[in-house]
Amino acid sequence: MSESVYKIIEMVGASTKSWEDATQNAINSAGLSLRDLRIAEVEKLDLKIEDGKGTLYRARVKLSFKVLSD
Amino acid sequence: MSESVYKIIEMVGASTKSWEDATQNAINSAGLSLRDLRIAEVEKLDLKIEDGKGTLYRARVKLSFKVLSD
Amino acid sequence: MSESVYKIIEMVGASTKSWEDATQNAINSAGLSLRDLRIAEVEKLDLKIEDGKGTLYRARVKLSFKVLSD
Amino acid sequence: MSESVYKIIEMVGASTKSWEDATQNAINSAGLSLRDLRIAEVEKLDLKIEDGKGTLYRARVKLSFKVLSD
Amino acid sequence: MSESVYKIIEMVGASTKSWEDATQNAINSAGLSLRDLRIAEVEKLDLKIEDGKGTLYRARVKLSFKVLSD
Amino acid sequence: MSESVYKIIEMVGASTKSWEDATQNAINSAGLSLRDLRIAEVEKLDLKIEDGKGTLYRARVKLSFKVLSD
Amino acid sequence: MSESVYKIIEMVGASTKSWEDATQNAINSAGLSLRDLRIAEVEKLDLKIEDGKGTLYRARVKLSFKVLSD
Amino acid sequence: MSESVYKIIEMVGASTKSWEDATQNAINSAGLSLRDLRIAEVEKLDLKIEDGKGTLYRARVKLSFKVLSD
Amino acid sequence: MSESVYKIIEMVGASTKSWEDATQNAINSAGLSLRDLRIAEVEKLDLKIEDGKGTLYRARVKLSFKVLSD
């Protein structure tokens, strides 16, 4: 049956390199305990600044994963 | 005491029939493990298309349920 | 003269059957005292849950109706 | 190569029966000249009123379809 | 390593006194099982009315807490 | 029959003390002529400033009340 | 006492000349029965088209007026 | 049959005179190849500045036109 | 080097004539001390009402100007 149900959770990942990497970090952390992850939707991007320099890219994302399959 | 606390989760339900049915499916899946569900607020509706025909109605909803009662 | 003026009111209709029916109920109630209703715009849809089942579809709509014609 | 490109168009479908049917009508009309339709996202729902009765369900949707595959 | 990951949950707290107190109640309930809470962002405020008087202040908030540290 | 219809009106209440009090004032004024008030949803908060000091808290709220019961 | 309460209504005015004129028309129609109008906030502007030409400017506005003074 | 389907396109018109004129220019350009234009909804207004003076009014609009009639 | 940096400020201009004129007034005031103004984006339009008549058009705009060139 194709009428699956998905659940969506919201996370913030961080990286010193890029927002792409920050999003991957959010997925990796969530992935430890969740299976069937499908997509990460970007909700908000920001950059933490220390001593006048941008040091930490952060991505707030919504992750959806299957909770009912067949 | 009436100062209850509620928690809100986000889910996507699907149905081949209607968005009403898709929302009911999201509730049914969540209901297995959650008690005191109160309301499902529609966040987004879409329709999956296969071979040029709309085949699966999907409803992204926010479900609220009581976590503290008395 | 075609420069009519419209007024817009906001209502919530409900139905045990569907959001279409909930919207019709909002119109029917408003229609008792208002003439020249033209359109119902959906602002928000939700579903009330009782005993783990979705029982009441609700539609919050904006109804526009003519207040100045010629 | 899986790096496809999609195009998104916006349409309004209508039906005397339901918003589900209105959305299907938008897809059917678009489908005549477009291939690879994938999804219809609901942007706005409304209901046209005549003589105090809701007569025409309308759904404004965004349709996405593949323009580059391999 | 400072590249922590945060999770965000959504809750509704209530109070007969103020929205500040309602937000504190949401935090207190969540705090029982969650550690490393950092911030509560207000999403929506409302006031329940009984017998023509506002009786219960409610705050819908997003709570973020650390899920990955070092 | 539980398929009630609600109407929603928008008001701005003010207070020299707090936004909670400003919201109560909006309810009290509306309450004189309306029965079955249920909820006040906050749309916008601001603070009027005179001589460099914040002097009047204002809350723009949406008030819903029953227009059809049984 | 300066803690006045305001009410807000939503109207659509139209004009063949400009959106400024359309807004004035909405105020004039409302003004017949309402006193203490203070401000018209623009919510949406559009232009009706007939025979390929824009013929009627329309402005959807929120009008606020005092309901409680001293 | 009244269940027509509409398509919506987005354009930016410009004028040295006014935003009304900018919107008319968007319609005129679109009108060359499109029939059955019905409405132009304003999405965004801005004003280009040269040498410290506002010189070009621009209106981003959504134009809807019939693609299926009977 | 073409990698310029722009700054954006928010202002409210007013005029008894039109929203176009209100926007020009915001630019003129800002222009006294700022060089390299490029664009004024409209954020909000309203109309102040006195004695039941709309008397002052106001435009809240975001003005961008170059702070780093080459």
Next chain:
Amino acid sequence: MSESVYKIIEMVGASTKSWEDATQNAINSAGLSLRDLRIAEVEKLDLKIEDGKGTLYRARVKLSFKVLSD
């Protein structure tokens, strides 16, 4: 002449007591160097949490003040 121009700045105030107090603190800080402050519009409210307790109320506000009078 009543066609004044206003400027709007964005600030975050904080307080251990309430969001009202946090907003007053933002005004007080801005007031040191700005005259003719008129209004503080609330953009966002949050609450900083330390050791599982909400400790610092923060209000992000937009402050408008006159830059051109006569």
Next chain:
Amino acid sequence: MSESVYKIIEMVGASTKSWEDATQNAINSAGLSLRDLRIAEVEKLDLKIEDGKGTLYRARVKLSFKVLSD
């Protein structure tokens, strides 16, 4: 004459490398048949996940291009 008209289309580009690359892919595909492209505005970013890993960066963008010049 500088009163050009622009058209805006919406596309989704994808890339295994970055959102910058995904946006470039959307432009390249559109560029085959469109001249005078001017800007790509990001509407939404997401990341497709397969086997617990983010595999495909996607960017939904609005592309504007000149349809009337002189």
Next chain:
Amino acid sequence: MSESVYKIIEMVGASTKSWEDATQNAINSAGLSLRDLRIAEVEKLDLKIEDGKGTLYRARVKLSFKVLSD
């Protein structure tokens, strides 16, 4: 005392390489005259196109910095 006040300014940074780099450029320019920068929140991303190629990544960001410390 920890009840600091922050100010927020809006800037647009640009880069031929990436949106991360564009954001860093906005910070670097602002940093020349501002101390205590804390965070850059992304408001909007776009990409300027020349000769059919994306050439300049731009990031509109809100920068917050401390104006009151202890």
